[in-house]
Amino acid sequence: MDDLLDEWDAKVATGLAFLRRRLIGQYEVDDFGFDAELTEHVFHPVLRQLYKHWFRTEVFDTKHVPDEGAALIVANHSGTIALDALMLCLAVHDEHPAHRYLRLLAADLVFRLPLVSEVARKSGATLACNPDVDRLLHEGQLVGVFPEGFKGVGKHYSERYKLQRFGRAGFVSVALRNRTPIVPTAIVGAEETYPLLGNIKPLARLLGTPYFPVTPTFPWLGPAGLVPLPSKWMIRFGEPIDTTPWSDQADDPAVVFNLADQVRETIQGMLHDLLKLRPDPFQE
Structure with a gap:
C-alpha cells in the first residue's frame, strides 16, 4: 500500500510540475x-x-x-x-x-x-x-x-x-x-x-475533403460511429x-x-x- 501511495504521490508531483511550467511558459517549442x-x-x-x-x-x-x-x-x-x-x-x-x-x-x-x-x-x-x-x-x-x-x-x-x-x-x-x-x-x-465501404462524393466536394467515408458504423451511429x-x-x-x-x-x-x-x-x-x-x- 505504501508503495502504491508513493507512486501516486510521484505522479501528482510530476503533473503539478508540468502544469506549473505550462502556466509560466517555461517549456520549449522548436x-x-x-x-x-x-x-x-x-x-x-x-x-x-x-x-x-x-x-x-x-x-x-x-x-x-x-x-x-x-x-x-x-x-x-x-x-x-x-x-x-x-x-x-x-x-x-x-x-x-x-x-x-x-x-x-x-x-x-x-x-x-x-x-x-x-x-x-x-x-x-x-x-x-x-x-x-x-x-x-x-x-x-x-x-x-x-x-x-x-x-x-x-x-x-x-x-x-x-x-x-x-x-x-x-x-x-x-x-x-x-x-x-x-x-x-x-x-x-x-x-x-474503420472499414471503408463507400464514399459520398457530393459531400466530400462540399466539405473540401478527399472523400466522405461510409463505414459499418459511420455515419449511421453518429459520433459514436467514430469509435x-x-x-x-x-x-x-x-x-x-x-x-x-x-x-x-x-x-x-x-x-x-x-x-x-x-x-x-x-x-x-x-x-x-x-x-x-x-x-x-x-x-x-
Missing part, C-alpha cells in the same frame, strides 16, 4: 512548432490506451531504426482516419531503446483544419514540402512518410493491404539528396478500424536501404522510380508476412 513536453505528457498517454489495450499492438525489428541520426520511415497508409500515423509515432517512441520522436509529414489539408492543425504541429508533424523535410533531416531527425497519401487512407475495404501508387516518389529524391537511409515499414491493423473497431495491430520495420550509392542521381527519374518500386515491393511483402501471423484481426 522552429516547426513541436512541443516535446506536451507530446510526452498529454498526447502520448492518451494514444497509449488505444495502442496497448484497444489495438494490442505488437512491434517487430525496431533494431532497424537507427539509434541516432536522420532516416526516412516509409510506411503504408490506410484506415479511413489516419490512426496508423499516430500509432507508428508511438511505436517508434515507446518500443525503440532510444525513445526517439518520429516527425510526420502531413498534407496541407491537415494544416487547414481548426484544432487539428494546432495539435499536428505541437505533436511534431510538419507540411510535406522539400524545405521542411531537408531541414528536419539536416537536424538528424526521424521523418515519417506515407507515399500513398489519401489514396491509401481512402481506399475501399475490398482493396485492403494492397499498396496504392506512390505518386511522384518525392520521398526518394529527398532521401538521395540528403544521403538518408530509407526504412520500409509495414502496418497491419488499420484497415479494419474504431478493436482490430489487432502489428508493425514491422524493415532493413534500412542505403541511398548513398545513388546520392548524386536525385534528379534522375529512372533511379528515383526504381528505388521507389523497390521500397513499395518490400513493404508489400512485409504486409503479406504480417497477415500470415495475424489470421484473425479481432483475435487476441
Whole structure:
C-alpha cells in the first residue's frame, strides 16, 4: 500500500510540475512548432490506451531504426482516419531503446483544419514540402512518410493491404539528396478500424475533403460511429536501404522510380508476412 501511495504521490508531483511550467511558459517549442513536453505528457498517454489495450499492438525489428541520426520511415497508409500515423509515432517512441520522436509529414489539408492543425504541429508533424523535410533531416531527425497519401487512407475495404501508387516518389529524391537511409515499414491493423465501404462524393466536394467515408458504423451511429473497431495491430520495420550509392542521381527519374518500386515491393511483402501471423484481426 505504501508503495502504491508513493507512486501516486510521484505522479501528482510530476503533473503539478508540468502544469506549473505550462502556466509560466517555461517549456520549449522548436522552429516547426513541436512541443516535446506536451507530446510526452498529454498526447502520448492518451494514444497509449488505444495502442496497448484497444489495438494490442505488437512491434517487430525496431533494431532497424537507427539509434541516432536522420532516416526516412516509409510506411503504408490506410484506415479511413489516419490512426496508423499516430500509432507508428508511438511505436517508434515507446518500443525503440532510444525513445526517439518520429516527425510526420502531413498534407496541407491537415494544416487547414481548426484544432487539428494546432495539435499536428505541437505533436511534431510538419507540411510535406522539400524545405521542411531537408531541414528536419539536416537536424538528424526521424521523418515519417506515407507515399500513398489519401489514396491509401481512402481506399475501399475490398482493396485492403494492397499498396496504392506512390505518386511522384518525392520521398526518394529527398532521401538521395540528403544521403538518408530509407526504412520500409509495414502496418497491419488499420484497415479494419474503420472499414471503408463507400464514399459520398457530393459531400466530400462540399466539405473540401478527399472523400466522405461510409463505414459499418459511420455515419449511421453518429459520433459514436467514430469509435474504431478493436482490430489487432502489428508493425514491422524493415532493413534500412542505403541511398548513398545513388546520392548524386536525385534528379534522375529512372533511379528515383526504381528505388521507389523497390521500397513499395518490400513493404508489400512485409504486409503479406504480417497477415500470415495475424489470421484473425479481432483475435487476441
